[in-house]
Amino acid sequence: MIKVIVGRLLQLIPVLGIILTLTFFMSKVVPGGPFSAERQATPEVIAKLNAYYGLDRPLWEQYLTYLGNVVRFNFGPSYTYQSESVNEVIARAFPISLQIGTLAFCIALIIGVTAGVVAAANKNKLWDYFPMSLSMLGICLPTFVLGPILALVFGLVLKLAPVSGWYGLNYVPFHPMIMPAVTLGLFYAAYIARLTRGGMLDILSQDFIRTARAKGVPDHEILLKHALRGGLLPVVAFLGPAFAGLISGSFVVEKVFNVPGLGQEFIKSVFNRDYPLILGTVAFFGTLIVLFNLVSDIVQALLDPKSRK
Amino acid sequence: MALLEVENLRTYFYTRAGIVRAVDNVSFTLEQGETMGIVGESGSGKSVTCYSLLGLIPRPPGRIVSGSALFGGVDLLSCPKEQLRRIQGKRISMIFQDPMTSLNPYMRVSDQLVEPLLVHDRMSRSQALTKAIASLEEVGIQDAANRINLYPHQFSGGMRQRVMIAMALISRPEILIADEPTTALDVTVQAQILELIRQRQKDLGTAVIFITHDLGVVASFCNRVNVMYAGRIVESAPTDEIFNRPMHPYNASLQQSIPALHKKGQALFTIPGFPPDLTVEFHGCPFASRCAHAGDICKEQDPALKQIVPGHKTSCIRFQCGEIADVRSKNFVSAV
Numbered sequence: 206m207i208k209v210i211v212g213r214l215l216q217l218i219p220v221l222g223i224i225l226t227l228t229f230f231m232s233k234v235v236p237g238g239p240f241s242a243e244r245q246a247t248p249e250v251i252a253k254l255n256a257y258y259g260l261d262r263p264l265w266e267q268y269l270t271y272l273g274n275v276v277r278f279n280f281g282p283s284y285t286y287q288s289e290s291v292n293e294v295i296a297r298a299f300p301i302s303l304q305i306g307t308l309a310f311c312i313a314l315i316i317g318v319t320a321g322v323v324a325a326a327n328k329n330k331l332w333d334y335f336p337m338s339l340s341m342l343g344i345c346l347p348t349f350v351l352g353p354i355l356a357l358v359f360g361l362v363l364k365l366a367p368v369s370g371w372y373g374l375n376y377v378p379f380h381p382m383i384m385p386a387v388t389l390g391l392f393y394a395a396y397i398a399r400l401t402r403g404g405m406l407d408i409l410s411q412d413f414i415r416t417a418r419a420k421g422v423p424d425h426e427i428l429l430k431h432a433l434r435g436g437l438l439p440v441v442a443f444l445g446p447a448f449a450g451l452i453s454g455s456f457v458v459e460k461v462f463n464v465p466g467l468g469q470e471f472i473k474s475v476f477n478r479d480y481p482l483i484l485g486t487v488a489f490f491g492t493l494i495v496l497f498n499l500v501s502d503i504v505q506a507l508l509d510p511k512s513r514k
Numbered sequence: 515m516a517l518l519e520v521e522n523l524r525t526y527f528y529t530r531a532g533i534v535r536a537v538d539n540v541s542f543t544l545e546q547g548e549t550m551g552i553v554g555e556s557g558s559g560k561s562v563t564c565y566s567l568l569g570l571i572p573r574p575p576g577r578i579v580s581g582s583a584l585f586g587g588v589d590l591l592s593c594p595k596e597q598l599r600r601i602q603g604k605r606i607s608m609i610f611q612d613p614m615t616s617l618n619p620y621m622r623v624s625d626q627l628v629e630p631l632l633v634h635d636r637m638s639r640s641q642a643l644t645k646a647i648a649s650l651e652e653v654g655i656q657d658a659a660n661r662i663n664l665y666p667h668q669f670s671g672g673m674r675q676r677v678m679i680a681m682a683l684i685s686r687p688e689i690l691i692a693d694e695p696t697t698a699l700d701v702t703v704q705a706q707i708l709e710l711i712r713q714r715q716k717d718l719g720t721a722v723i724f725i726t727h728d729l730g731v732v733a734s735f736c737n738r739v740n741v742m743y744a745g746r747i748v749e750s751a752p753t754d755e756i757f758n759r760p761m762h763p764y765n766a767s768l769q770q771s772i773p774a775l776h777k778k779g780q781a782l783f784t785i786p787g788f789p790p791d792l793t794v795e796f797h798g799c800p801f802a803s804r805c806a807h808a809g810d811i812c813k814e815q816d817p818a819l820k821q822i823v824p825g826h827k828t829s830c831i832r833f834q835c836g837e838i839a840d841v842r843s844k845n846f847v848s849a850v
Binding site: 413415430508 | 599600602603607617618633678
C-alpha cells in the first residue's frame, strides 16, 4: 500500500513537468503580453519591463530559467500584483477557496448521498422521482443563476447573509462563505445524487442482496450495511477530482459573490497574461488533482476489498 | 400435519412482452425432515416457485397471483412483510446457485455469517462469532477462526458454497431450500457439497427442498420428486417410482435423455421441439406438441394432477384414463 502511494506521488513530478511545459508554451503562443493593457505604455517602458522580467530573452532560455526556479519552489513574481510573488498570491487566495470548497463538499456529500440512497430505495416511486427531478434541476441550473437567486432571497430579502464580499463582513448569522458554498455544493450534490442512485441500484440488483433478503435482514440494514459500500464506489471515484476542483475555487461563484478566491486569480491571470501566475495556479491545480485522485483511490481500496493489493 | 403446504401457487411476471406465467397452479406438501426434489429444465419455474415462498420475487414485474403456502399456521404468501422476515433465514433458509455472486464481496465472511444470529436471535456479537466459527468447522472449513475474517473473494467456489451452507443452517432452520447448489461447481466439489448437505440435514433434522435439473443428483439425494414443466408440476412421486414407473411422458423423456444410458457412437435421445412460450395462454397439455404419445384429447382438455397409486401423481391425461401404460418414447432404441 505504502509502495503504491509513494509511486503515485513520484508520478507527480513528470505530470507537473508536462503540464508546466505545455502551459508555458501555450501561454506564449497567445497574442499580447502582460504589459499590453488598454493603458498603453510607451515602447521604451515596455522594453524596460520586458528586460526586467527577462521576457526579451530567447524562449528556450526563459523556459529553462523558469524550470530552474520551479525546482526551488520559486514560481516567480506576479506581473499584476507587483508587490506579491506567485506563492504569496496563492497563499492569500487559496485559504478562502479552501474554506468555501470544503463546506461545499460537505453539503454536496451529505445532500447528494442521502438523496441518492433515498431514490434508489424507492425506485420508480414518488421518493425516487421527487429527489431525482430536483437533482436534474440542480444539474441544469448554472451556478450563475442559482447564486444570484440565493443572494436575492437570503441576502436582500431575508437579510441573513451578505450579498457579496469577503473582508470586513461580520454579518450575522451567515458567514460570507455560506452562500457561495451552498451554490457550489448544491450543484455537486445534484450530480452526486445521480451517481449514488445509479451505484446503489446496480448493487441492489446483485445476487448477494437476494441472499441478504433470504436471511431476513431488515430493509434499512440491507441498504446501509449490504449495499452502501459498493454503491458508493462510483461516487468516490468522482469525489477525488471534484474535491480538487471545489477547493481550487470556482471562478463563476467567486465572481458572483465577489469573493477574492483562487478561482478568480486564475482567470484574471489569463486575461492579464500574467505568465508566472498562470503557470503557478496551473501547477497548483494539477498537484491538487493528482493528490485527491490518489486519496479517492485509497478510499476506494478501503471500500472494496477486491481492489486491495 | 405437513410442515409446508403449498396450494395453487401462481406467480406471473408482467413484462413488456406480455404476462409470463412462470409458475402456474403449483401445489405440493413437504413433510418434516424429508428431502423433496424439484426437477425441470431452465425456465420451468422451479426457482420461481421457491423464491415465491420466501418473498424474493422482484416486484414489479413479478406478482403472486394466487395461492397459499401454509407453514406452521402462517400463510407465507399473504402474511405481513415483518412476519415473513422473521421466518426468512430463521425457520426457512435458502442457498443459491452461484456461490461466486451470492456472498457480499464488500463484507467479511464473519459479518455475513453472524447476521442471521444478530437479526433473529439478538445474540451478542462475540457469542454469535463463536457460533459462526463452529458452524464453519461443521461444514469442513479448516482454520475457521482465522479464515472467518477473510473476504469472500479469498475463498474458492466450493469453499464459498460451504460458507453459504453454514450461513443458511446457522439458525437451525426447519426448511432448507437449495436452489441448484452444485450447478456452478465442478464435479468433484459437487459431490462434496451434496454429501455435506446430506450430513448437515441428518444432524439437524432439516427438511430440504432441492431444486435441480440433474436427475442423477435427484436419484441419490431425494425422497420424493416433483417434475416441473412450463410452470406446472406434471408428475410427483417417491424417487424410486419416478425412475422405475414413470407416469408422465415428459419425465420419461428426460430420463431417456441422460447420455449415460446410451452406447458409444449411438445418437443421443433428444426431446423434439422447444418448451412453450409462457407469455402465450394455451389450452391443453403444455407438453402435447413435443409428446410422442399425444392425442387429440391432450390439446383439448386442461390437465390436472391426479393420484394414480398412493403417493404417485401425474398430469398426463391419456395415462389417467388408461389409454397408455408405457410413457416412454417409442423412437427410443433401448441401449440397455
